[in-house]
Every structure is written in C-alpha cells, then in structure tokens.
Amino acid sequence: MKRNMSGLLAGAALSALMATSATAEDLVIFWAEWDPANFLQELVNEYEEETGISVTVETTPWADFQTKAFTEFNARGSAYDMIVGDSQWLGAASEGGHYVDLTEFFKENNLGEVMAPATVKYYAEYPGNSGKYWAIPAEGDAVGWSYRKDWFEDPAEMEAFKAKYGYDLAPPKTWAELTDIAEFFHRPDEDRYGIAIYTDNSYDAMVMGVENAIFSYGADLGNFETYEVDGYVNSDKAVAALENYKKLYSYTPPGWAKTFFVENNQAITEGLVAMSMNYFAFFPALLNEATNPHAANTGFFANPAGPDGDQFAALGGQGISVVKYSENQDMAMDFLEWFIKDETQKRWAELGGYTASAAVLESDEFRQATPYNEAFYQTMFKVKDFWAVPEFAELLTSANQRLYPFIVGDEGTAKETLDALAADWEATFKKYGRGQ
Amino acid sequence: MPTNNMTRLDPNSQAASRGLSDLSIRNLFIIPTIAFLIIFNIFPLLYSLGYSFTDFRASTNAPAKFVGLQNYRDLLNDPFIWKNFSITAKYVLISVTGQVVVGFGLAMLLNRAIPAKGLITTLLLLPMMLSMAVVGLFWKLLYDPNFGIINYFLGLGKFEWLADPDMALWAIAIVDIWMWSPFVMLLSLAGLSAVPKHLYEAAEIDRAGNIYTFFRITLPLVAPILMIAIIFRTMEAFKTFDLAYVLSSQPTTELIAIRLYKMAFQEWQTGMSSAFAYIVLIMVVAITNIYVKYLNKVKAR
Structure with a gap:
C-alpha cells in the first residue's frame, strides 16, 4: 500500500512537472548560436517576469542556420513562433509565404521613423521601396x-x-x-x-x-x-x-x-x-x-x-519575424509590441544587443558605452546590403x-x-x- | 519441374502450433522489408525523378512547372559542374590509388611472422573507426601553417596545405588515404592468408624471383578480393562530402557531393538538384558496373 502511495505521488509530481514544462515554453524564437542570442534570452526573461509568458531563444550554429530555418518553413512546421532571420531571406521567406505580413503593425507603431532608416530598408522591407514590411529590425550589425x-x-x-x-x-x-x-x-x-x-x-x-x-x-x-x-x-x-x-x-x-x-x-x-x-x-x-x-x-x-x-x-544583422505557421501568432504580436518600446530597446542595448532604435543609437549614453559603439553608430547610417530576392x-x-x-x-x-x-x-x- | 527452395515448417514447432503457415512466416519477414524499401527508397527515388523535370523549389509556395529536360541540359552545359566532376574524378583516382598501394603494402608487411602482429594490426585499424567529421577537424589542426605539427616535423615552415588551391585536393586525399588504407589492408590480409603456401614452396624450388612470384602468384590470387575493396572505396570516394566540406572550401576541392548539397539545401533548387542527383547516380552505377564486369573476369580466371 505504501509503495502504491509513493508510486501515485511520484506520478502526480511527474505530471505536475510536465504541466509546468508545457507552460514553460510559451513562445519560441529561433536564432543562430552566438552572444547576441544569449543577450536576447536575458532580455526575454524580463518579459516573462512582467507578463508570465515565457520565451525561449533556440539556437543552432551559423553554418546550419539557413538550412535549418528553411527546412522548418518548407515543412510548414510550427516549432518556432518567431525567427531572427538574415536580411537576405526576406524575399524567399515573404514570397514563400513563411512570414506574417507586418505592414499594418509597422504603420501603427510608426516604426519607419522609430528605427534607423537603413535598418528598416534592409531588415524589414521587401521588395525594395514597396512599403511592405516583414520583420522588425532587431539586431543591427555591420x-x-x-x-x-x-x-x-x-x-x-x-x-x-x-x-x-x-x-x-x-x-x-x-x-x-x-x-x-x-x-x-x-x-x-x-x-x-x-x-x-x-x-x-x-x-x-x-x-x-x-x-x-x-x-x-x-x-x-x-x-x-x-x-x-x-x-x-x-x-x-x-x-x-x-x-x-x-x-x-x-x-x-x-x-x-x-x-x-x-x-x-x-x-x-x-x-x-x-x-x-x-x-x-x-x-x-x-x-x-x-x-x-x-x-x-x-x-x-x-x-x-x-x-x-x-x-x-x-550590412549584417537581422530582423525579427513572425512565422506564418506558428500557433501563437497573437502572443507573438504582443511580444513584438513590448520589444519595440523605447525602454525595452534601451535595455536591449545595455545587455549587449545592437539596437536599431534611432533614439537609442543617437543618445550619448549609447555612443559612449563602449569603445566601438561610436563606430557602430556612424556605420549604421551608411550600410548597404546584398540582394534579398528569393534566389x-x-x-x-x-x-x-x-x-x-x-x-x-x-x-x-x-x-x-x-x-x-x-x-x-x-x-x-x-x-x-x-x-x- | 521447379524445385521449392523453401524449408518446410516442422509440424511440431511452436510456430506451426500457432497456426502460422510457411507463407505467413515468409511474409512476416519480407513484407516489412519491402514496405520499408518502398517508402524510404523507391518512392523518394521516383518522386525526385518527377521533380527533376520541373523547376520546383521547396522554399517557395509556387507550384512546380514542368520544364522537360531543361534541368539536365543546363547542368550538362554548366562549366562549373564539369569542373566539379573532373575534381571528383581526380580525387577518386588519387585517393583510391593511394589506399590500394599503402593498404596492400601494409598487408604484405603484416603477412609474415612478426612479433605483436595482432596488436599492430589493431592499432593500424584505428583511423577507420573514427568519424569523418572528427578526422577532418583534427587534420585541419595538423595542417595549420601557424601551429600545425605536420609542417613542424617535415620542416616545411609556413607551407599552406589547405590554402594553396593546387595542394588542397591532395591534402584531403592524404587524409582519406590515412583513414581508409587500413580497410584495404584488412581485406588484402584476408586474401593473402588464403594463398596456399605450397605455391610459394613450388616457386622457390623453381628458383622464381620475388618479383615474378608476386606478379604470378600473389597478385592474381588476391586480385578478386582487392577488386572488392576497390569497388567499395571508389563508391565511397565518389560520394565524399564530410571530409572535404570540413577541411577546405577551395573551389578546387568542391566535389560533386558538396555542390549537390549546396544546390539542394542552400539554394533550394529542388528540381535542378534532383536532376543533378540522377546524373550522379547514373555515373556511380556505370562505374560500379565496369568494376563488377572486371571482377567477374578476374574470378573466372
């Protein structure tokens, strides 16, 4: 009887554990394996503290990143809710129907002016000068x-x-x-x-x-x-x-x-x-x-x-996009609302992320924070990129x-x-x- | 009258008592295998044959358009693809020749009474037990011009094994030879130990020279098993991907398997890469057939 009881308890504990692990992965963001992905995980931990919704940043080595992301897209998989994808992917992912159209979101939040212009042009818009946006500039890089x-x-x-x-x-x-x-x-x-x-x-x-x-x-x-x-x-x-x-x-x-x-x-x-x-x-x-x-x-x-x-x-760097096959698209949009706030962007920069927010970039605080931030600030306003067409x-x-x-x-x-x-x-x- | 090859089921066995007939037992073993083969081999094979006549791209939602033989025409007219083929042919030639020479040589050395023969043989077999990617990574370190141990021991200074476009393919082939000569050695050793000793004694009585004995007795008797080793190694060398991919990204080392991988999984040209895979398949089958014909001829002798 005692043994039965302990078995039951263990079972209950296990199911409780499984229940928490199910809620523990509310949103999944896919990115490459590098320091900025760790900084992003630190940032989204703060989102969990505020909202109770947890976000996991899943990573893979750079060499596999493109292959793995597109394999998941091609299979119409819902493993990732958001993806911090390379700027060149915009054409392939938007024409392939893998990204959610963020044009409305962009206009409502006036992101064309909130983010540095070059980052909007290369991380978010496709085709060029079309006014259609597929990503939020996330990690500025050059x-x-x-x-x-x-x-x-x-x-x-x-x-x-x-x-x-x-x-x-x-x-x-x-x-x-x-x-x-x-x-x-x-x-x-x-x-x-x-x-x-x-x-x-x-x-x-x-x-x-x-x-x-x-x-x-x-x-x-x-x-x-x-x-x-x-x-x-x-x-x-x-x-x-x-x-x-x-x-x-x-x-x-x-x-x-x-x-x-x-x-x-x-x-x-x-x-x-x-x-x-x-x-x-x-x-x-x-x-x-x-x-x-x-x-x-x-x-x-x-x-x-x-x-x-x-x-x-x-230009290096990536924008964050919502995956069309995600089952948590509304939650992902709420997350993006939080992500683009000035204070979030400021915190992102403090943690080591390269913000694309024009206001943060232009602040003296940011430009003097490290020996390379000034060079980064100068560079981000004069970047150019490779072709972003699907091919x-x-x-x-x-x-x-x-x-x-x-x-x-x-x-x-x-x-x-x-x-x-x-x-x-x-x-x-x-x-x-x-x-x- | 055709004879039935199947073993009859013992009427007293457990299977028979459960009511399983010979036929059901046969089916039990064969059907899963056939199903597996059809689902994972034959179906994808035919499906990709279909794709090879279209402009399908797995990365888009656009429907596949039938383009006939266009993909095959484009591939066979692409000078870069021909370069990939000639690089692969050169690589197969260097690597297989090297493995046969080194492997057979080692087998000859080991095919005599020497102390600790078992231990030496086992140690020699170690390289082929390692993973290709791991071998590639540590040879990359060995070859490094700044701190690599190879240049240090050979006194080559800053010689660039992998950065030199002409040397890189040789460097990869050397690693392949290091890794797979033991395989040729093992098969050759089996062949050598099967050569009847009395043939050598007869040759000695006839005062035949060493070279004569080698070409008239040893080689012809070991040839069939050596051919099998060569078939295996040629097919493997033709498909080499990991070793070359890890070691070097020189255009002079872009083997067909690497080009195919890039076309299929980086560029997502699914239709085109299916056609490419078919061209490679036909080539491998043709080369293997030539070998098998030759093997049969050797055996018949």
Whole structure:
C-alpha cells in the first residue's frame, strides 16, 4: 500500500512537472548560436517576469542556420513562433509565404521613423521601396574594423611609417591608407601580418568582405529595382575595389584562405595582425580580458571611405519575424509590441544587443558605452546590403565561384571576374523573370 | 519441374502450433522489408525523378512547372559542374590509388611472422573507426601553417596545405588515404592468408624471383578480393562530402557531393538538384558496373 502511495505521488509530481514544462515554453524564437542570442534570452526573461509568458531563444550554429530555418518553413512546421532571420531571406521567406505580413503593425507603431532608416530598408522591407514590411529590425550589425592600438601608437613605428608614407600613422580614413598600413605592418619574418579579411567562400562570408570595398569605392551590386547589373557590379569603381581587396589578401597571415568571423577575431587575440575586419557583434569578445590578452590595446574604427569619399559598410544583422505557421501568432504580436518600446530597446542595448532604435543609437549614453559603439553608430547610417530576392543563395554561389579564384587563387583579372559575375547574375535574374 | 527452395515448417514447432503457415512466416519477414524499401527508397527515388523535370523549389509556395529536360541540359552545359566532376574524378583516382598501394603494402608487411602482429594490426585499424567529421577537424589542426605539427616535423615552415588551391585536393586525399588504407589492408590480409603456401614452396624450388612470384602468384590470387575493396572505396570516394566540406572550401576541392548539397539545401533548387542527383547516380552505377564486369573476369580466371 505504501509503495502504491509513493508510486501515485511520484506520478502526480511527474505530471505536475510536465504541466509546468508545457507552460514553460510559451513562445519560441529561433536564432543562430552566438552572444547576441544569449543577450536576447536575458532580455526575454524580463518579459516573462512582467507578463508570465515565457520565451525561449533556440539556437543552432551559423553554418546550419539557413538550412535549418528553411527546412522548418518548407515543412510548414510550427516549432518556432518567431525567427531572427538574415536580411537576405526576406524575399524567399515573404514570397514563400513563411512570414506574417507586418505592414499594418509597422504603420501603427510608426516604426519607419522609430528605427534607423537603413535598418528598416534592409531588415524589414521587401521588395525594395514597396512599403511592405516583414520583420522588425532587431539586431543591427555591420562590418567594422578592430586594430592594435599599441602597434599604431609605438613611437618607433610612427616615425618609420611617416618616413615611408609621408603622413601620420593613425586609424585609416580611406582604403588607400588601410592598404598602406597593412603593407607597413606585414612582416612575415617577425610573425606579424598586416591585416585579416574574410575569405571563406561559403554562404556570404567573403562576399560581405568584398562588399565593404565595392560600396566604399562608390559602386553598387546592381539596381535593386530594375535588376540591372551590367555597368554596376562590373563598373570601373567596382573593379578598382576588387583589385584593392585582392591586394589586402597579400598582407594576410599564412593559410588565410577559409576565414570568417572566428578566424578574424583570433587574428587579434593571437597577436597576428595589425587590423582585422569583423562584424560589430563579435567585438565585445575583443574587449574581454579573458578572451583577448590584448584587450586593453584593441581599438576600433568604421569601414574607411573610398577614393571618391564614399563611405559605406556591408550590412549584417537581422530582423525579427513572425512565422506564418506558428500557433501563437497573437502572443507573438504582443511580444513584438513590448520589444519595440523605447525602454525595452534601451535595455536591449545595455545587455549587449545592437539596437536599431534611432533614439537609442543617437543618445550619448549609447555612443559612449563602449569603445566601438561610436563606430557602430556612424556605420549604421551608411550600410548597404546584398540582394534579398528569393534566389539570393544562387547569386551568392555565383559570386563565390567568380570572386574566390581571383582573390585567393590569383586567376584572371578583376575586370574579367566581375564581367563574368555580371553575366551570371543576369542569367539568374532572367531565369526567374526579373526586370523584364 | 521447379524445385521449392523453401524449408518446410516442422509440424511440431511452436510456430506451426500457432497456426502460422510457411507463407505467413515468409511474409512476416519480407513484407516489412519491402514496405520499408518502398517508402524510404523507391518512392523518394521516383518522386525526385518527377521533380527533376520541373523547376520546383521547396522554399517557395509556387507550384512546380514542368520544364522537360531543361534541368539536365543546363547542368550538362554548366562549366562549373564539369569542373566539379573532373575534381571528383581526380580525387577518386588519387585517393583510391593511394589506399590500394599503402593498404596492400601494409598487408604484405603484416603477412609474415612478426612479433605483436595482432596488436599492430589493431592499432593500424584505428583511423577507420573514427568519424569523418572528427578526422577532418583534427587534420585541419595538423595542417595549420601557424601551429600545425605536420609542417613542424617535415620542416616545411609556413607551407599552406589547405590554402594553396593546387595542394588542397591532395591534402584531403592524404587524409582519406590515412583513414581508409587500413580497410584495404584488412581485406588484402584476408586474401593473402588464403594463398596456399605450397605455391610459394613450388616457386622457390623453381628458383622464381620475388618479383615474378608476386606478379604470378600473389597478385592474381588476391586480385578478386582487392577488386572488392576497390569497388567499395571508389563508391565511397565518389560520394565524399564530410571530409572535404570540413577541411577546405577551395573551389578546387568542391566535389560533386558538396555542390549537390549546396544546390539542394542552400539554394533550394529542388528540381535542378534532383536532376543533378540522377546524373550522379547514373555515373556511380556505370562505374560500379565496369568494376563488377572486371571482377567477374578476374574470378573466372
């Protein structure tokens, strides 16, 4: 009898546990596995304290993120209520009917002005200039640069630099200066190298790196409304930009042929390079003494201007969307109402998230909070992005197939590379009946 | 008159007492297997054949449009796809040749009385028991030009194994050879130990040289089992994905399996990738057939 009783009690306890675990996952947000996802989990814990509705941020490694998200979409699965998706997915996910249309929500809350304009344009709107919105800008991000302050401020180096190039050694204002400094610090004999750039040709890694050059040189990938590419991506400015990027590759450490954000942060933490390109989202790790022995000597600057004074940066970051197949859409909309509040956005920034809220970004408090926030603030108002059409992955493949052999394999010329790329992209757009 | 191959059920057995006939027992074993095969193999195979003639994309809600042989035409006219095929052929050739030479050589060395033979054989078999992805990850560290142990031991300085477009495919093949030579060794060892000793004694009496003995006795008698090892390794090398995917992203190491994965699950060109998969399937079947024909010829000798 006693045994029966304890069995019953255990059963009751188990069912009680299961009942709490059922309510413990009221809303699920899907994102990639990185620090900002942990910051978001901290933020949504506060939502639970306020409302009693719990939110779980589920993550997967970056390499699987796109594949896993779209596999779930294609299966019309309801595993995720919201997703913090890449900006390039907007076309595929909206045309595929996977995202809930947030245009009304956008208008009611005047988000076009609440959030920084560039973030609205690239994280939320599709097609370009259509006034249709599919996401709320959540994690603003772009490519910036970190550098070794101690190397730059070493008097002997400063003197030698001035003698060689005729101007003072300082964080570069232009791509020409960036290239000079990379060349200056490139000393393989001393196991010191000039610069770390993106060269991984899977997904959008290397393309983002090249975009930094192309955009600042004043060139574009194409016309996002007419889908014309000839004369844009293979313009003289774009050719010069690509040549410059290839030149930077010659100042990278040995074996720098499949590198992305992990390797580029390592280049600084291992003391290999003078300057390293990376997303702002990865900079907090560089200020942490535990992960970067050179933390005290690491500085940051925004992507420099090109020869004609244009200054842009490639956009990273994501917007948060509601999944069409979610069974908790109303709850998800309530969550978004909370998420866009000024105080939530301010808290988001405090926790380490990169807010896209214009008011928070412009506040002195934000801009002085960390050594890189000022560069981030400057950058977020001059970002440009890759194509967001549903076939963006095919466009990325062509770009990788054409750019990589030129930059890393030393095949052909920049002009030939970009002409071939323009032809590939034209063929892809033709296949999908765009711009005709 | 055709003979019935089925074993008759013992009328006193438990199964018979439950009233299960021979037929029902046969069905009990075969039907689940056939059902499994049809649901998970044949149905998807035919379904994807259908998709290969459409422009279907799994990532959109747009209905699939019939495009006839367009996908096959586009694929076979795409210079990048042909590059993927020639890279794969080169990889298969390097990797399988290397495995046969190393594996057979090791088997020859082990096929004699040496101390601790069992232990050595077991240790040599370790690489093939590891996971491909894990092997890829730690070889990536071994190859690293900044701190990798390979350059350190070979005194190669900062030699870039994986970053050099010409070297990368060789570097991956070396890992594959390291991992799978033991497999060839194991099969060869089985073949070698089955060669009758009296043939060697006869050769010795006839004063046949070592080389002559190898080409006239050892190789012909081991050939059938070696062919089986080669068939397995060729098919596996043709399908290689994980090792190359983990080690390098050079265009010079983009094997067909990697291209296919990207097309299907990153670009979501479902129709096009189905057609691509069919082209690969036909090629693997054709290559295997050539081998099997040759194997039968060797056996007949």
